Structures are given as C-alpha cells and as structure tokens.
Amino acid sequence: MAVTQKLRDGAWRVVELITTPVVPADYLDVIAPLRNPTVLRARVDAVRSETAKAVTLVLRPGRGWQPHKPGQYVRVGVDVDGVRLWRAYSVSSATGRADGRFTITVNAVENGVVSSYLLNNARKGMLVHLDLPDGDFQLPEKRPAKTLFVTAGSGITPVMGMLRSALHELSDVVVVHSARTAEAVVFGAELRELAAQGRIRLIERHTGTDGRLKPAGLADLVPDLFERETWACGPGDLLDDLQEHWADAGATERLHVERFRTVVLVAGDGGTVTFEKSGLVVESAGGTSILDAGEAAGQLMKSGCRMGICYKCVLPMREGIVRDLRDGTITTASEVDGDKPLIQTCISAAAGPCRLDA
Ligand code: FES
Numbered sequence: 001m002a003v004t005q006k007l008r009d010g011a012w013r014v015v016e017l018i019t020t021p022v023v024p025a026d027y028l029d030v031i032a033p034l035r036n037p038t039v040l041r042a043r044v045d046a047v048r049s050e051t052a053k054a055v056t057l058v059l060r061p062g063r064g065w066q067p068h069k070p071g072q073y074v075r076v077g078v079d080v081d082g083v084r085l086w087r088a089y090s091v092s093s094a095t096g097r098a099d100g101r102f103t104i105t106v107n108a109v110e111n112g113v114v115s116s117y118l119l120n121n122a123r124k125g126m127l128v129h130l131d132l133p134d135g136d137f138q139l140p141e142k143r144p145a146k147t148l149f150v151t152a153g154s155g156i157t158p159v160m161g162m163l164r165s166a167l168h169e170l171s172d173v174v175v176v177h178s179a180r181t182a183e184a185v186v187f188g189a190e191l192r193e194l195a196a197q198g199r200i201r202l203i204e205r206h207t208g209t210d211g212r213l214k215p216a217g218l219a220d221l222v223p224d225l226f227e228r229e230t231w232a233c234g235p236g237d238l239l240d241d242l243q244e245h246w247a248d249a250g251a252t253e254r255l256h257v258e259r260f261r262t263v264v265l266v267a268g269d270g271g272t273v274t275f276e277k278s279g280l281v282v283e284s285a286g287g288t289s290i291l292d293a294g295e296a297a298g299q300l301m302k303s304g305c306r307m308g309i310c311y312k313c314v315l316p317m318r319e320g321i322v323r324d325l326r327d328g329t330i331t332t333a334s335e336v337d338g339d340k341p342l343i344q345t346c347i348s349a350a351a352g353p354c355r356l357d358a
Pocket of ligand 1: 303306310311312314345346
C-alpha cells in the first residue's frame with residue numbers, strides 16, 4: 001500500500017515538473033470544468049421543450065454551488081459571438097433534488113440575444129457560467145394560510161419553482177396566470193393537472209381572446225384577494241398596476257413582486273477601474289491587464305500563473321465591461337441586473353468603466 005502511494009506521489013511530482021509554471025490541477029480544470037469551485041459553471045444535462053417559445057435546461061452545477069431557495073433566480077453567463085452575456089433566470093425546479101441538478105426555463109424575449117441563443121443552441125453537454133442563487137422573492141418559513149400567485153408569460157417560472165418545492169405545505173392556493181393562448185402557457189399541462197387534483201385553483205387568462213388582465217377585475221376572480229399573501233411576477237406594467245391596486249387597498253405588505261431584468265453595455269478600449277474596497281481608481285489601457293494596472297498603482301492583488309489558467313486572480317465585477325486579452329471575449333456586469341461575474345484579472349482588460357469588489 002505504502003509502495004503504491006510512494007509511486008503515485010512520485011508520478012505526480014514528475015507531472016508537476018512537466019507542467020510548470022502551472023500545476024497539473026490547472027490542466028484538470030480545462031478537462032473537467034465543473035471541478036473548480038472558484039469559477040462556478042454548469043453543464044447542460046438535458047433540454048426540454050415547454051412551448052414553441054420556451055425551453056427548460058436541466059443543469060448540473062459544478063463544485064461550489066449552493067442549493068437555491070424556492071423562487072430565487074440564478075445568473076447564467078453565456079458566450080454569444082465572443083461576448084459573455086449574463087442574464088438572470090428563475091430556478092423552475094424543486095429545491096434539493098436528489099440528483100443535485102436544477103432547472104431554468106428560458107422564454108423567448110423580443111430581441112433577446114441570450115434567450116434566442118439558448119432556445120436555438122442549448123444542447124446536452126454545453127457549459128454555461130453561473131453565479132450563486134439570489135433573490136428575496138421567496139415564501140416565508142411560516143407558510144401563509146391563503147396564497148395567491150399572479151403571473152404572466154414567463155413570470156410563472158419562479159412560481160413553478162415554489163409550487164414544485166412547497167405546494168405540499170400550502171393549503172389554499174390560487175394561481176392566476178396570463179398567456180396569449182392556452183398553448184403558450186408554460187408548464188400548462190402540469191398546472192392543469194394540479195388543478196384537476198384539487199391542489200390549486202387555476203385561473204387562466206388567454207390575452208389573445210380575453211384581453212389583458214386588469215387588477216380591478218381580479219376581485220371578481222378571487223373574492224378574498226386581500227386576505228391572501230400574494231406573489232406576482234410578469235411584465236413591469238402588470239406589476240405596476242398590481243402594486244398600485246394593493247397600495248390603494250392598504251395591503252402593500254401582502255404583495256411581493258419579482259421584476260424581469262435586462263442589460264445593455266457597449267465595449268470600448270480601456271477605461272477607469274475602481275477597486276471598491278480599497279478605494280483605488282486606476283486608468284487602465286485597453287491592452288493592459290487589470291492585474292498589471294492594479295499592481296502598478298499599488299493595489300494588493302492575488303495572482304498565480306498570470307496566463308489565465310489557475311484562476312487565482314479572479315475578482316467579482318460589480319459593474320462594467322472587460323475584454324479577454326487572449327481572444328477578445330467581452331464580459332459584462334450590471335448592478336441594475338445584479339450581475340457580479342468573476343473575472344480573471346490577469347487576462348482581462350477594461351473595455352469601459354469597471355467597478356471591482358476588491
Ligand atoms: S488565471 Fe492564473 S493568475 Fe490569472
């Protein structure tokens with residue numbers, strides 16, 4: 001046994017000598033990208049069509065993942081034409097699946113680069129970047145006696161995550177959902193089955209024939225509207241209307257809303273890099289790595305290989321846009337959207353103003 005271990009240690013040292021200046025573990029990250037907890041990624045294990053314009057991706061997260069709470073979203077980074085784009089998607093699966101996987105459901109968005117890309121290109125085996133689950137659109141620990149969900153379009157996704165996780169703990173649930181047609185209802189078959197079993201009261205509104213849902217009409221559908229703890233997710237104008245309606249009824253605290261997020265950033269050449277914790281502000285050229293620019297200005301920064309392999313230099317970017325010096329890939333982050341991707345500072349140059357969590 002001891003001889004085998006010695007042989008194994010010796011062989012590993014030889015490999016280390018060969019792979020210097022980086023260590024063998026760094027090459028393993030390339031071969032097995034889910035093993036590195038510093039850079040969170042997921043592999044697409046399956047793609048399921050939900051409607052003509054929606055797909056569910058079954059994701060197997062890598063090391064470092066922490067299970068979501070029902071209703072939370074996860075930021076997903078996808079490389080589209082050399083630009084890394086981050087978008088937030090609600091987790092649509094139940095929490096704590098035995099297989100460790102979770103699902104997001106992507107709906108087509110008009111002019112949506114990432115949603116179109118995923119709808120057309122997501123395949124088993126594809127890798128995506130991830131951030132940890134976030135968001136306070138959640139059910140409270142103490143489950144309400146009466147619950148109402150008001151959703152429209154893809155707004156059903158976080159609610160589906162809640163229903164799949166916690167419906168067995170809820171006793172009186174009404175779901176009011178709007179979609180253009182019956183066929184366009186994402187998770188339509190599952191929702192209707194829950195209704196047929198008497199586990200939820202489902203009210204479908206098909207806007208193609210019934211017109212848009214107006215909060216004033218909700219009381220006809222759900223007479224005890226304001227007795228219910230309500231979660232709503234959908235387009236901004238619907239949520240604005242609901243918030244106004246609940247405020248007029250003095251029931252603001254009973255309504256919890258989740259809004260969709262968008263991001264627009266344009267790549268330039270160089271920019272101001274702000275290290276938020278130290279307060280240091282550096283003008284960084286487009287051809288200089290943020291690691292070099294920061295160190296030259298006196299910022300204490302972690303690093304290792306300085307060639308994009310070991311990930312020892314990663315920092316969270318709160319806001320901004322950087323270019324990968326190796327292949328020009330653009331990564332963006334928007335505080336409005338809550339994006340906070342980890343960037344490798346040794347191979348990333350500012351492509352506009354950036355604010356780093358360091
Ligand atoms: S990836 Fe090794 S120092 Fe940046």
